Amino acid sequence: xxxxxxxxxxxxxxxxxxxxxxxxxxxxxxxxxxxxxxxxxxxxxxxxxxxxxxxxxxxxxxxxxxxxxxxxxxxxxxxxxxxxxxxxxxxxxxxxxxxxxxxxxxxxxxxxxxxxxxxxxxxxxxxxxxxxxxxxxxxxxxxxxxxxxxxxxxxxxxxxxxxxxxxxxxxxxxxxxxxxxxxxxxxxxxxxxxxxxxxxxxxxxxxxxxxxxxxxxxxxxxxxxxxxxxxxxxxxxxxxxxxxxxxxxxxxxxxxxxxxxxxxxxxxxxxxxxxxxxxxxxxxxxxxxxxxxxxxxxxxxxxxxxxxxxxxxxxxxxxxxxxxxxxxxxxxxxxxxxxxxxxxxxxxxxxxxxxxxxxxxxxxxxxxxxxxxxxxxxxxxxxxxxxxxxxxxxxxxxxxxxxxxxxxxxxxxxxxxxxxxxxxxxxxxxxxxxxxxx
Numbered sequence: 001x002x003x004x005x006x007x008x009x010x011x012x013x014x015x016x017x018x019x020x021x022x023x024x025x026x027x028x029x030x031x032x033x034x035x036x037x038x039x040x041x042x043x044x045x046x047x048x049x050x051x052x053x054x055x056x057x058x059x060x061x062x063x064x065x066x067x068x069x070x071x072x073x074x075x076x077x078x079x080x081x082x083x084x085x086x087x088x089x090x091x092x093x094x095x096x097x098x099x100x101x102x103x104x105x106x107x108x109x110x111x112x113x114x115x116x117x118x119x120x121x122x123x124x125x126x127x128x129x130x131x132x133x134x135x136x137x138x139x140x141x142x143x144x145x146x147x148x149x150x151x152x153x154x155x156x157x158x159x160x161x162x163x164x165x166x167x168x169x170x171x172x173x174x175x176x177x178x179x180x181x182x183x184x185x186x187x188x189x190x191x192x193x194x195x196x197x198x199x200x201x202x203x204x205x206x207x208x209x210x211x212x213x214x215x216x217x218x219x220x221x222x223x224x225x226x227x228x229x230x231x232x233x234x235x236x237x238x239x240x241x242x243x244x245x246x247x248x249x250x251x252x253x254x255x256x257x258x259x260x261x262x263x264x265x266x267x268x269x270x271x272x273x274x275x276x277x278x279x280x281x282x283x284x285x286x287x288x289x290x291x292x293x294x295x296x297x298x299x300x301x302x303x304x305x306x307x308x309x310x311x312x313x314x315x316x317x318x319x320x321x322x323x324x325x326x327x328x329x330x331x332x333x334x335x336x337x338x339x340x341x342x343x344x345x346x347x348x349x350x351x352x353x354x355x356x357x358x359x360x361x362x363x364x365x366x367x368x369x370x371x372x373x374x375x376x377x378x379x380x381x382x383x384x385x386x387x388x389x390x391x392x393x394x395x396x397x398x399x400x401x402x403x404x405x406x407x408x409x410x411x412x413x414x415x416x417x418x419x420x421x422x423x424x425x426x427x428x429x430x431x432x433x434x435x436x437x438x
Contacts, residue, residue: 151236
C-alpha cells in the first residue's frame with residue numbers, strides 16, 4: 001500500500017521541463033487562461049480557450065490610472081500608451097472620439113449638465129474595451145472607475161485591471177495646479193502655464209483652458225474624490241500602486257541593478273530564482289536569457305513605468321544591448337564612466353569589510369576607526385588585483401563596441417569629486433532628449 005501511495009504521489013518536474021516552461025511563459029499562460037475561464041464561465045471551455053489563444057493578448061497591458069483632478073492622470077496615461085502602444089480610454093475619448101451605441105445618450109446628459117449614470121459609463125467602457133484594438137494592444141483606462149459602483153459594474157462585465165496607478169498630491173497643490181492647466185485640442189496633451197509650457201509657438205497658440213476649472217469646481221470635485229477613494233482603494237488594493245504626483249518626474253527615478261535583481265530572485269525562491277541559483281552559487285555568469293527575463297519583468301512593473309528607471313552595469317556587451325532593444329527596453333540616456341587603470345586598482349583593491357558589522361572601509365579613503373576593527377577586516381576575493389585584472393580585461397574587450405552601439409551616450413570623468421560628477425549627470429538629464437538618428 002505504501003508503495004502504491006508513493007507511486008501515485010505528485011512528483012516534481014524534472015529541471016529541463018521547468019526550464020522549458022519558464023522560458024516560454026507557460027506558467028503565466030496557464031494562470032491567465034484559468035483567470036479568464038473563471039471570469040467568463042463559458043459554456044464551452046475548450047472552444048473559449050482556443051479563441052483565447054488565437055487572440056494572443058495575455059501580455060497586453062490592462063491598466064487604470066486614477067487620481068484627483070489636476071493630479072496628472074492624462075499625462076501618465078498618454079505616456080503609458082506611448083510606451084506600450086496601448087489604447088487610451090477616457091471620458092473625452094468615449095464621448096467625442098468613439099462611435100459607440102450609447103454615445104449620443106451620454107452626450108445628451110452632458111449637454112443638459114446632468115451627471116452621466118454609472119451604468120451608462122460602464123456600458124460605454126465595456127463596449128470600447130471589447131473592440132479588437134483594445135484586445136490586441138491592451139488599454140489604459142484614465143479616470144475610471146470613479147466610485148465603488150462603477151468598479152463593481154466593470155468587474156461584473158469581466159473587466160479586471162492588472163494594475164491600478166493611484167496618483168495623489170495635497171489639495172492645495174492640486175487647486176493651484178488646476179488654474180494653470182491648458183489642453184492641446186489637437187493631441188489632447190496637457191500643459192501648464194508655469195510648470196510645463198510647450199516650446200513650439202504653434203502649440204502655444206492653440207492651447208485652450210479646460211472647462212470647469214474654477215477653484216470652487218475643483219474643490220467640489222476633490223470632496224467627491226476623497227469620499228469615493230477609500231472604497232476604490234479597498235477593491236483594488238492588491239494591484240494598486242500609489243504615486244506621489246507632487247514632484248517633477250525627473251526626480252522620481254527607480255534604480256535597477258542586475259546583480260541585486262538576481263540575488264532577490266534567489267532569495268525570494270521564485271521559479272526564475274531556482275534557475276539562477278546554480279550560477280550564483282558556482283560564481284559562473286548567469287545566461288543572458290535569464291537576466292533579460294528578470295530585467296523585462298522588473299522594468300515592466302508600475303514603479304518603473306510610472307517613475308522611470310536607472311539601470312546600473314547592464315548591458316555589458318553589444319549582444320546584451322541588442323537583446324534589450326528587441327525587448328523594447330530602450331534607455332533615453334546612456335552614461336559611460338571613464339576612470340584610469342591606476343585609480344580603478346586603488347579604489348577596488350583597498351576595499352575591506354568588517355565581518356562583524358558588515359560595514360565597508362577603504363585603507364586610504366575611509367580607514368577603520370580603531371585598531372580592533374582594523375585587525376578583523378577582510379578582503380572580498382573579487383577585489384584581489386588578479387581578479388580585478390580579469391574583470392577589466394573583459395570590460396575593455398567589450399566597451400568599444402558598446403560605445404559604438406550607443407552613439408548618443410554621454411561620457412563621464414569618474415576620477416573627480418562625486419558632487420561634480422552628479423552635477424554633470426544632472427545637467428545631461430535635464431537637457432532635451434537626444435533625437436533618434438534616421
